[in-house]
Amino acid sequence: MPWPPEEPPPSPWDFDLEDVEPGEDLVGVGGDLAPGTLLAAYRSGVFPMGLGEHGAKPMGWWSPDPRGVLLPGGVSVSRSLRRSCRHFEIRVDSAFEEVVERCASPHREGRWITPEISSAYATLHRLGWAHSVETWHGGELVGGLYGVSIGGLFAGESMFHAVTDASKVALVALAGLVFADRSPHRIIDVQWATPHLSTLGIEEMPRGEYLQRLGRALKEPQLELGRRQEP
Incomplete structure (x- = not known):
C-alpha cells in the first residue's frame, strides 16, 4: 500500500453545500465514483449511496443533517x-x-x-x-x-x-x-x-x-x- 496515499486526478464535480437547506440529507444526484470524485466528496462532507433498490443507480450524494x-x-x-x-x-x-x-x-x-x-x-x-x-x-x-x-x-x-x-x-x-x-x-x-x-x-x-x-x-x-x- 502506498505511503503517503496517492492523490488521483481531480474531480470535475462540485460538492458545494452552501445552498442546501438545513435538514436536507440528499444533496445531489448523478456524477461518478472515480477516486478523485470520492475524495472531493468526503473533503466536502458528502458521501455516495445509490437511490435505487439495494443501492442501485441513480447515484445519490448525501450529507446528513444532523x-x-x-x-x-x-x-x-x-x-x-x-x-x-x-x-x-x-x-x-x-x-x-x-x-x-x-x-x-x-x-x-x-x-x-x-x-x-x-x-x-x-x-x-x-x-x-x-x-x-x-x-x-x-x-x-x-x-x-x-x-x-x-x-x-x-x-x-x-x-x-x-x-x-x-x-x-x-x-x-x-x-x-x-x-x-x-x-x-x-x-x-x-x-x-x-x-x-x-x-x-x-x-x-x-x-x-x-x-x-x-x-x-x-x-x-x-x-x-x-x-x-x-x-
Missing part, C-alpha cells in the same frame, strides 16, 4: 464490551475486500453496497485512502468495518459482525487508532447515528458544526492506518 460522529474521548465501552474486546484479534487492512463483501451480503436487510461501490472503494484502498479494521477469532474473520481516511478524518462506510460484539469491538479499535495522538481535531464520521451506534458514544451534530470540525480534521497529519501493516 450528522452522526464519534469525537476524541467520546467512545463508551461497557463492562461487557470491554470483556469481549479481550477475545478478538484486531487487524488492519488484512482482508479489505472481504470486509466490503461481507458488508454487501445480499442477506443483509437494508443492503446498499453494489458491485460498482465495492470496486470504487477497492481502488481507493489500493491508492492508500480506504481501510478496514477487522476482528478475528480463531483465525477467522468474524467482524469489521471499512471507510475512508483523509487527514484526521475517518469516514466509516459500513460494518458487519458474524458473532456478538465483533463489529462493536472493531469500532472501539478504530477509535483507539484514530485518537491515539490525543489531537482534539480528529473525528470519526458514521453518517447517521443509530440506537446501536449511540451505545458506543456516537453523538449527533448539525451539519454546519460538522463541516467546521471537518475543516480542522482535514488539516491534521494523515492517519497511518495502512502503514501499520508494513514490515
Whole structure:
C-alpha cells in the first residue's frame, strides 16, 4: 500500500453545500465514483449511496443533517464490551475486500453496497485512502468495518459482525487508532447515528458544526492506518 496515499486526478464535480437547506440529507444526484470524485466528496462532507433498490443507480450524494460522529474521548465501552474486546484479534487492512463483501451480503436487510461501490472503494484502498479494521477469532474473520481516511478524518462506510460484539469491538479499535495522538481535531464520521451506534458514544451534530470540525480534521497529519501493516 502506498505511503503517503496517492492523490488521483481531480474531480470535475462540485460538492458545494452552501445552498442546501438545513435538514436536507440528499444533496445531489448523478456524477461518478472515480477516486478523485470520492475524495472531493468526503473533503466536502458528502458521501455516495445509490437511490435505487439495494443501492442501485441513480447515484445519490448525501450529507446528513444532523450528522452522526464519534469525537476524541467520546467512545463508551461497557463492562461487557470491554470483556469481549479481550477475545478478538484486531487487524488492519488484512482482508479489505472481504470486509466490503461481507458488508454487501445480499442477506443483509437494508443492503446498499453494489458491485460498482465495492470496486470504487477497492481502488481507493489500493491508492492508500480506504481501510478496514477487522476482528478475528480463531483465525477467522468474524467482524469489521471499512471507510475512508483523509487527514484526521475517518469516514466509516459500513460494518458487519458474524458473532456478538465483533463489529462493536472493531469500532472501539478504530477509535483507539484514530485518537491515539490525543489531537482534539480528529473525528470519526458514521453518517447517521443509530440506537446501536449511540451505545458506543456516537453523538449527533448539525451539519454546519460538522463541516467546521471537518475543516480542522482535514488539516491534521494523515492517519497511518495502512502503514501499520508494513514490515
